[in-house]
Amino acid sequence: MKTKRFVILLAVLMVYSYGWKVTEIEVGELFRDFHLVKPLVRELAQPDLFTRDKKTQVVEVPFLLSQSNDTPKLTESTGPRLILSSYSGEISDRLSVQGIGLEPEQYGSLYWVNAIEQEFPLGSFSTDSSGEFNKDITVPPSARGLRQVVKAVISWEEGGWQASETLSLTFExxxxxVFLALMATTFGVLVAVPISFLGARNLMTGSRIGTFIYYVVRTGLNVLRSIEPLIMAILFVVWVGxxxxxxxxxxxxxSVAALGKLFSEQIECVDPGPVEAVTSVGAKPIQVIYFGVLPQVILQFMALSFYRWDINVRMSTIIGFVGGGGIGFLLQQWINLLKYNEAGTALLAIAIVVITLDTLSAKIRARVQ
Incomplete structure (x- = not known):
């Protein structure tokens, strides 16, 4: 007995040892490059849920890249404006920039825009209570062409909080x-119910033809179940767009394949008494199913259908990654664009909906079973 247990234990250890090697498990990798994941996780944990109205103020002043003392033509203005200590000069010259009439007590950024409209940051500034600031800059080496521009940009938020565009799009x-999963589940139930009776051993194996149909149906369901929904989604995206x-x-x-198998197994577990009673009075096969089988399995069918809807909601997220619509498609776009705050919003919405549907599904199944 001890030898047998030892052999079994040794066999299990060998299996897991080989599995560890084949799957190339390296526990050290979890800790060595963890710092690379921290910024991503930090952004995902800060979903873009609410925002305020954003205002932007842009003020520009021309500058000539020239050795002469030419001064560009300036437009007189009493509104927001920039004043330079010199309006012409060469690369590496020092300039003093003064901002007047800007939004008070805000942070902004200065940019150098060359003749081919390339922007280069010059630093940040903050305005005082009267909307003014002073900052020293250097004409950058990136200045190209004759006419240059010094640009100040201030952005700020005002007004009350409101749902962000990301949150609105995520909700949509x-x-x-949810409705994608609902329609798929409904379609699956409508097709799986009649198929399940053809795939029930206790109803179909009474004759050669019935046995043949039983094996064909069961084989077909198993083949369909073996194909991942992700692969099916790729095929249908090519087919219907x-x-x-x-x-x-x-x-x-x-869902047809999964529910067809589950429904047929429920049918195989029915009490044969009512079926035999209905059959003994000369009922036809359809009548036997309607009066002898269906009343025993209808509640289980409903419970399994609700559970399948719950599963389809979760699976639809992955389906969206290959173009199957829904939140998954949007999530993929945000991840590809490195918009992890927006992706965090989608993940939060998915978690809330999945938890809600799981709770609802469990309560419904408890009531109907």
């Missing part, structure tokens, strides 16, 4: 995701 796509319709088709087909 999250609603699309990018959008939620492709996601509905992919999840719907996979």
């Amino acid at each position: 796509k999250m609603v699309e995701t 990018i959008g939620p319709f492709a996601g509905v088709l992919a999840l719907g087909v996979h």
